[in-house]
Amino acid sequence: GDNVDITTVKKLPKDFKWGAATAAYQVEGAWDEGNRGESVWDHFTHEYPKNVESGDRTIDYSTNGNRACDSYHKYEEDVKMLKLMNAKYYRFSISWSRLFHDGEAKKEDGKWNVNQEGEDYYNALINTLLDNEIIPFVTLYHWDLPYALHEKYGGWLDYHSQYDFANYAEYCFETFGDRVKNWITINEPWVNCVSGYRLGPGKAPYRCTGEAPRRLANDTTGLDLEGGCSYEVGPTQYTPESEVLPANRAPQKLEDVWCSHNILLGHAQAVKVYRDKFQKEQKGLIGITIDGEAQIPWVEPGISKKEYENNKKYANLAAEFRIGWYSDPPMTGDYPASVKERMGKDLPEFTKEQKELLKGSSDFLGWNTYTAHWAAQVKNEDGSYVEPPTAEEANFDNSKKDMWDDNCKGRGDGWTCIPPTLGSQAGSSWNTKFAPTIRVGLNWFNDRYKNLIKNGIVITENGCAQPNYKVARANDEVTKKYFESIGQPQYADTYGEEDIEDESNINGTILHDKYRQDWYDQYLKNLRLAYAVDGIDVRGYMAWSLIDNFEWENGYETRFGMTYIDFYKDENLTRHPKDSLEHLGQWYLENVEQN
Ligand code: GBH
16 A cells, blocks of 8 residues: 555555656647748648537637647746746656658758757747756657658658657757756657547548558568558548547557557657667667556455456456557567467568567666556456457357457457446546556566666656536545555545535636646655655656647647636636646655755
């Protein structure tokens, strides 16, 4: 349990990387200024505005990142907010198409074909941060693929993407690497690929995997790329006239699988460039950031030891499928054995050279953590277990596969087949507060990779959208029992009538974000315990997010920020600090060694 008096365990070390995070498309705006090229997010939000939630569709920037927080012009205001939380680091991302209009970075006669305004902007941001004693932590790719590369070869669906990404990365190392010593290659490959190429209009390019097997154009890979679907048409099951989202997600499609494969290789190629040409001199660190919910073995009152043990086994399989798929390659050089088994011939193989390139390619492991899922083996109605299909069966016996996939949230996400989220409901459908996830996950990585993680784990995102107490869902009974069973009843959020009646809990949530402060307290306590009690090498924490911003398909109404912006009525986009900002500033002073 964690009923430890936190003040009695050791503090986080002085050099702990403490800060907050944002991403280019979510905050920069200025989408067509300074000769910036379009990213897939510009293109697809413009083409399909109804895919994005909006509080006011009469405002044309309400469904895209055209203006967002206008951090392109107002970054100095953002830096002021960072100071309020005592941030030592700022995690932001670079917009690839702001620098390279068509995505292709080339150096000729010692000169890059870069868009100078873009370079000037990032130089100004980096220098302003350093002037304020804030260290830049830079993500090279946070989902905003240059649209030209999508047009040209289907973006991440194509093998060539890894080289275009590495060329762009090389430019960034060469240009900014004298001052940037912390690099993240890719943010959340799972979300980019699964939500962008499989689940329909969630993330750009809004692919929802049509039916026709195809071979990619210009395929020089020699690998068997059949089984994916065409990218030319954008969404295949969605038309702008209809607001209906695709109801039937086809069970097993491969675009997301190939996107994942290529994006992991892109990560490895960029790291190779850094190590071959820059790292020795610049002395920075480079790694990947993955996402993924810790998988908690399902418990219910009176559960037998045997069944609980079985659920533990399945929780680990679920974690390998959901997280290990992405974290194993950069650590061990290959996909987990259980993923290979489950996917069979649908999973591409890394060549020997690629495995070598991938192995150990992340100096540190970046992990974005928010929520946890229950996991258990699927059961029939009579209580007997359903065996997962073998790879053979998954390929040839559709009925078995479909049945499994139906049970598994309709998307065959491995093994987690119980209503997935646990914890109280925050302000976004999937965003539930289950603070032990951070400690469980850190331990899972530590057990799995031990000394393969050379420079520790960095929590590169964690946070919540503040719920309105009227809609916040308290912990359900099972979750409450779970917290009791692990001796941590204090995590069981309860919302009573008084919360709902108290107007200040409803209207006051804008700046007085009590739920969020509580969220950070709970998660950070688990982080410190993981460090001090479990001995996990956790080196940093970046809160998501510094400011309210364009929350992708959820638009501007879902607010993850510690800074409030009135996006529709305030032309100046004034930054209003919420209570959580200074609350975290205080947390830093009390929990991290000073001086
Ligand atoms: C981060 O990802 C992003 O990096 C950031 O840009 C974004 O603004 C922030 O979160 C807040 O959304 O449907 O139950 O299978 C979030 C991580 C992981 C959240 C996958 C949604 C789907 C869970 N995401 N998750 S589920």
